[in-house]
Amino acid sequence: MSDYATALQALREARDALNAVDLPRAEAALQDHDAAVRAACAGANPLATSEMEMLAAGQRELLQALLDVQSGVARELAATRKGGAAARAYLGNAGG
Numbered sequence: 070m071s072d073y074a075t076a077l078q079a080l081r082e083a084r085d086a087l088n089a090v091d092l093p094r095a096e097a098a099l100q101d102h103d104a105a106v107r108a109a110c111a112g113a114n115p116l117a118t119s120e121m122e123m124l125a126a127g128q129r130e131l132l133q134a135l136l137d138v139q140s141g142v143a144r145e146l147a148a149t150r151k152g153g154a155a156a157r158a159y160l161g162n163a164g165g
Contacts, residue, residue: 072105072106072108072112072116073109073120073124075101075105076102076105076109076124077123077124079098079099079102079105080098080102080124080127080128080131082094082098082101083095083098083099083102083131084127084130084131084134087131087134087138088134099131106124
């Protein structure tokens, strides 16, 4: 498999892991992607411009997915905190 194919496959694996909110798997896939890109840059056959553009587009999509996961976690945390505050308020008044 070429460095480009390896890097692209790692991006796909990272995206799939993020969609499954499997962050350890996403981290491993991103490390594989980074290693493949570094190997391609250091190798005798550097990536073509079109290949670099495809990888950059994939990285942008992955970054957006990461931001979406982060935003979703923040929303869920806020809802959990709000629910916890409501429960504490109820329990504080329930014995009254």
